Structure formats: C-alpha cells, structure tokens
Amino acid sequence: MFALPRLSLAPLLLGVLLFNTSVASFNSCTHDETFIPDAVLRVSVETISQSCMPPKDVLLINGTSPGPELRLTEGRTYWIRVYNDLPNDNTTIHWHGLTMAVSPFSDGTPQASQWPIPPLHFFDYEINIPVGMAGTYCKSCTSILIFYHSHVGFQAVSATGPLIVDDSGPVPYKYDEEKIIFLQDAFSSDDTTIEKGLTAKPFVWSGESAVILVNGKGGGTADTTVCNASLSVINVDPKKTYRFRIIGGTALSFVSFAIEGHNNLTIIEADGSYTQPYNTSYLQVGTGQRFSFLLHAQAAPPKKTFMMQFEARSRPTVTRGFAVLNYGSDLAHAPYPPATPPMTLPETTVGFLDYVLRPLIQDEPFPTAAQVTRRVTVRVHQEVSGGRTIWVENNFPWTEDTPREPYLVSLYKNDGIEFPSMQRALTNGGLDPVTVAFPAEIGEVLEIVIQNTGSEAGGVDAHPFHAHGKHYWDIGSGPGTYNAAENEKRLIGTSPVKRDTTMLYVYDTSASNNTDAGWRAWRLKVVEPGVWMIHCHILQHMIMGMQTVWVFGNETDLIRGVPIPEVEGYLVYGGSVMGNETHWPQVVEFQTDWEDDQ
Ligand SMILES: *[C@@H]1O[C@H](CO)[C@@H](O)[C@H](O)[C@H]1NC(C)=O
Ligand SMILES: *[C@@H]1O[C@H](CO)[C@@H](O)[C@H](O)[C@H]1NC(C)=O
Ligand SMILES: *[C@@H]1O[C@H](CO)[C@@H](O)[C@H](O)[C@H]1NC(C)=O
Ligand SMILES: *[C@@H]1O[C@H](CO)[C@@H](O)[C@H](O)[C@H]1NC(C)=O
Ligand SMILES: *[C@@H]1O[C@H](CO)[C@@H](O)[C@H](O)[C@H]1NC(C)=O
Ligand SMILES: *[C@@H]1O[C@H](CO)[C@@H](O)[C@H](O)[C@H]1NC(C)=O
Ligand SMILES: *[C@@H]1O[C@H](CO)[C@@H](O)[C@H](O)[C@H]1NC(C)=O
Ligand SMILES: CC(=O)N[C@H]1CO[C@H](CO)[C@@H](O)[C@@H]1O
Ligand SMILES: [Cu+2]
DSSP states (O other): OOOOOOOOOOOSEEEEEEETTEEEEEEEEEOOTTOOOSEEEEEEEEEEOOTTSOOEEEEEETTBSSOOOEEEESSEEEEEEEEEOOSSOOBOOEEETOOOSSOGGGSOOBTTTBOOBOTTOEEEEEEEEOTTTTTTSOTTOOOEEEEEEOOSTTGGGTSEEEEEEEOSSOOSSOOSEEEEEEEEEEOSSOHHHHHHHHTSSSOOOOOSOSEEEETTBOOEEETTEEEOOOOOEEEEOTTOEEEEEEEEOOSSOEEEEEETTBOOEEEEEETTEEEEEEEESOEEEOTTOEEEEEEEOOSSOSSSEEEEEEEEESSSSOEEEEEEEEESSOOSSOOOOOSSOSOOOOOOOSOTTTTTOOBSSOOSOOOOGGGOOEEEEEEEEEEEETTEEEEEETTBOOOTTSSSSOHHHHHHHTOOSSOOOHHHHHTTTTOBTTTTBEEEOTTOEEEEEEEEEBOTTSOOOOEEEEEOSSOEEEEEEESSSOOHHHHHHHHTTOOOOEESEEEEOOSOTTOOBTSEEEEEEEEEEOOSOEEEEEEEOOHHHHHTTOEEEEEESOHHHHHTTOOTTTTGGGSSTTOTTSBBTTBOOEEEESOOOGGGOO
16 A cells, blocks of 8 residues: 655646547656656566465566555556566556556557566556546445556466555445455466467467465365465454455466355445445356455354355366455464365356346446447457467457557557558458457447357367456357347346456357357447457467457547657657666656646
C-alpha cells in the first residue's frame, strides 16, 4: 500500500486537443530525479524453490511471487515505474482488468502496444483510473479487483501480483474485512525450458501444473506426485463477514474451489463489476478471472481449521491443492495437506454462472441483437504445422514474433507496415491477413463468437478468453456451433454481466478434427481507440499462437493528436522512453491531473 505525492517537472511542452467530447492533454517531459513514481515494481530472476519444487530460476516482483499488493484509488492518474532487472530477457507489465484508454503505450502488450522493456532498463507506466471505474460507473460501488502480470512469454507464471482499486464512495455490500486468494501454478521446469519445448519441433509439452499455489504457498497432489509442503493460512474470527477476492493468476489451471464447512458463498463481483448476490457452494476460476464472494464465518465453529480445496478441471489429470481457513490467529504448527481430500468437489466443467449472474446496476444498456453492426467469428483450432504444434485463429497463429514492430508504433510512424486494413478484413471474416489483426471502427457494435473446434491431435481444451480494453457483455456459451436465434431466446429474461475473461468450455471431448465443439459469445461497443489483445489466458497456449490483436479506431482516433516528435522515444526498441542507469526516461504524459499534485 502506498500513497506518495507525485512531483512533476514543469512541462517542456503542453499540448491540448479536442478528442471526441472530452478534452485530453499531453505533456512531454523527462522523468528525472525530481520525479517520484507512485509505485515501483522490480522484475528479477532468482534461483529459488517454490513450495515442494526443486530450486530453479523463478521470476519475482520485488523479490516475491506473487509480487506486492498494489492499492490504487479511482479518479487519479498513477505512474508505476517497472524495472527490468533481468539480465537477458525483456519484460512488460499488463494491468489486467483496466482499460488503458488514455495512455496508449501503457497496456503492456509487447509488439502490440509497446516495445518491451529491454534488460536492465525501466519504463514508467501511466495508469489513468477514471471515476466510476470501480464497479464500472456504479455510483454506490467500491473497490475492484485486477491484477498485474508480465505479458512476455511464460513470465506471468510467477511475475504477477494483486492490484485493487478503491472507491471512496459507500460500499454496496456490508462486510467486516477483506482477504485475498491469489492462485498460481508452479511447473517443474523453468520458463525458458517450457518456452523452448512449446515452440520446438517436435513439440514438448510443459507438463501439467505440479502444484496450485495459494498466496505463494501450497501443497497437494498432481498426477501421481504428492507435494507435501506447508499451506497458506487465512485467519478469520467467528461471526464476522469477509469479502474474499479470488484472483485466477494460474498459468494453466481452471480451478474449482470450495471451503470445508462453509457452503454458503455469495458472489458479489466478477472481473471488477459488482453483481447481484449469487449464492453458491463452490466457485470456478479460470486463468485471468477474478471474483469477490462473501463468507459468513461460523458463530461457534466445531473445530479450529477448515480446508480450502482447489482442483483443476478440463485437464488430463487433476492437480489438487489446499489452503487453510483458521479461526483465530494462533496456529501453533504450519498446516500440511490432508492425506485424503475432505471434500468431493462437483465434476462440473461447463456453464458455471452462464446466463444466471446479474449486474448489480445496469449502468449502460446492453446492446440488443438489432444493434449489433457486425458479427466476427474467431475459430480456434490446433494444428500440427511443419512439425510444430500450434493454435490458430481463423487460420492464423499470433505470437510476439508475428509483427515486425508493435502495431501502435507503425501507426505513429505512419509507415503502414502493420496497420490493418478494414477493407481486407471485411473480405476475410474480420481478420486482415496481411497484418494478422482484427480492425474495427469507433461506433461499431460487435458480436464476437469464439468457436472451439476439434483438433488434429484429437482432444479439445478449455480456454479462458481475455479481452484487453473496455469490458464486454458476456452472452453465454454452448455446445456445437453458435446459433444466434437460439441464443437470443436464451437471453430473454437474463441480464448479461460485463466481463473481461470468460471460458470457452469443453462441451465435446471427442469432436473430430476441425468440427465445432462449443462456443462462447460476447457483445461489445467499440468506443475506446487502441490496440487491444483478445487471447486465451493459458500461457502455454499464448506461446503456441492463441492470441489475436484488435485495432479499434482509425489513425486519427488512435494518435490522439500527439504526433512525432513527441512520441519518438516510444518508436524504437530501447528508445529514449526507456530509462537506465545513465539515462532518465523522456516520456509523454497523456493525462496530467495537475490538480492532484501536492
Ligand atoms: C518494490 O521495491 C522497491 C525497492 O526495491 C520499493 O521502492 C518499492 O516501494 C516496492 N514496491 C512495492 C509496491 O512495495
Ligand atoms: C527483446 O525484444 C526485442 C524487440 O522485440 C527483440 O528483438 C529481442 O529479440 C528480444 N530479446 C529477447 C531476449 O527476447
Ligand atoms: C508432511 O510433512 C509434515 C512436516 O514435515 C509431516 O508432519 C507430515 O506427516 C507429512 N505428511 C505426509 C503425508 O507425509
Ligand atoms: C444467500 O445466502 C445468504 C447467507 O449465506 C442468505 O442470507 C440469503 O438468503 C441467500 N439467498 C438466497 C437467494 O438463497
Ligand atoms: C476516423 O474516424 C472518426 C470517427 O471515429 C472520423 O470522425 C474521422 O473522420 C476518421 N478519420 C479518417 C482519416 O478516416
Ligand atoms: C484437420 O483440419 C485442418 C483444417 O481443416 C486440415 O488442414 C488438416 O489437414 C486436418 N488434419 C487432419 C489430420 O485431418
Ligand atoms: C542507456 O540509455 C541511453 C539512451 O537510450 C543509451 O544511449 C545507453 O546506451 C543506455 N545504456 C545502457 C547501459 O544500455
Ligand atoms: C445461513 C444459510 O443460508 N444457510 C444455508 C447454507 O446452505 C445450505 C445448503 O447449501 C442450506 O441448507 C443452509 O440453510
Ligand atoms: Cu487456451
């Protein structure tokens, strides 16, 4: 937690422009020794042992994994300085769940919105959190739950941490205290080995998750192995009500979760938006998803400790992990995993919360089918290509190696290399094959259908699909091929929730090669110009190509009136916007809230 006053240099240049109806301003300046960032995160690598794992190279943030908790308040612009202390690797940080509508270079997507931070350099991320962001314009709502993680390669397996945005307004739900459950996977191989294997000919799988970590600790079973390591302990007091914030920071595991002796959990938030209360005895959290739920602690618990049980679903083997809910604070001995799991979690693999979760407040009308201006179907398929196993979307894989330079850089340089053509896209189902990007115009209302298909290798996987930028309305999922008319009937009487990560489930485990095996559909209004990624959040799948880039808005919309030479330092890898030991970063402050400065 931190709340440092921010000092800014006198502007070297102050530009003001009219953008749509809002006035945006920018300021080019040098963040020298007089500039104090609101927070600092340092990404480093150390040879450590996580849980029961043998020592290996693990990326850390400020020396730990997960990294430190960041707490921000809405209605402010923050500058977060990220140091890449890795001697040989690039890094970036993505602010998962926030829309970087104001600061286009701050979304943290390498080769999409920025050049990555070179080894031993640092980058100042500008994070503007508009008022109303907490709970999505819900006037009476408070904190939202996001998390930060690297967007390079496999780094987010450990280079990640919680980030919570607070609102000063009244809280729509009453609770006494908050607790965080931050979920991660750990693998027996290090990141470099895993990345090499996934891109090798022939393909080498990473292996399944060896342990599900809860707040950095954990033990349990995976496949045939037993991990007997000490568990995380979450202390509670009788009779109190707790708001648990659960963050799906896993690399791979789609986690089902329940708490022994506490089977009335009330979901109140999904991916940063408050929901109407929804009672459940268990939760399912895909990679990239976040939920808040209320837990009413027992008045007279029959025992002191209760197991929290976590199990991966839709994988060939079940990775099972534990944490402990402890009444009081005085646990004499560190707890270890139980010899036999105390609970039998539901086998459910599809449909959790679909069509039943409701927003707490309908802040913005849900676009009707008649208002949809274009439907784009993204068909994901696994293929074996030239000895490599890859994932393709509408026949194209996308990885950090796909574009020669970040799309946003091409756009500013106006060299056209990677700027997508709407014309080419419209004749190719929405994807411009030259730039491998999906363009959209401001004002469009898109229906995006993600279609799972049977793979060449056999088998169908579950994929948590995450969208950067503004949240979408999730309109459900189902088996086979999406049928718009049928789904419209299912939507009658429902009220779709705004999300940023929802599951493309496994409805059919034996679908034959390239036949439709299930779908997930979203509606969204194209309002925020930017380069936004939509991708599966499973890190292995991202490395294998399961990512797409969407470019919202034309050149005029995207440039925001900030021309070269102001952004020069952003346009080359290792440009002047990157600081190092001998060089202060030369940045563009896209939104300067001078009145906030103290
Ligand atoms: C991270 O570590 C740096 C020093 O290494 C420290 O200045 C900074 O406050 C830490 N950040 C957080 C969020 O704790
Ligand atoms: C770092 O990023 C640059 C620019 O994308 C790329 O050329 C370089 O190969 C990357 N370095 C590593 C070690 O991946
Ligand atoms: C796990 O380790 C703890 C501490 O060393 C020990 O007390 C416990 O018996 C072990 N459990 C199993 C199943 O081996
Ligand atoms: C949900 O659970 C809470 C307490 O756990 C209870 O007060 C409430 O009545 C339940 N709501 C429904 C609709 O069952
Ligand atoms: C870009 O789109 C905006 C609407 O979003 C429109 O007003 C403007 O004329 C367009 N500019 C170009 C160069 O097409
Ligand atoms: C699987 O389907 C794809 C796409 O239709 C096709 O290119 C490929 O040849 C098929 N593979 C096999 C083994 O049938
Ligand atoms: C530090 O940055 C400056 C300006 O970009 C560059 O000229 C210099 O080579 C960098 N130093 C190192 C050690 O990379
Ligand atoms: C207090 C409360 O709501 N208790 C309910 C918890 O859930 C079980 C079934 O899941 C009900 O039987 C209890 O009444
Ligand atoms: Cu996936």
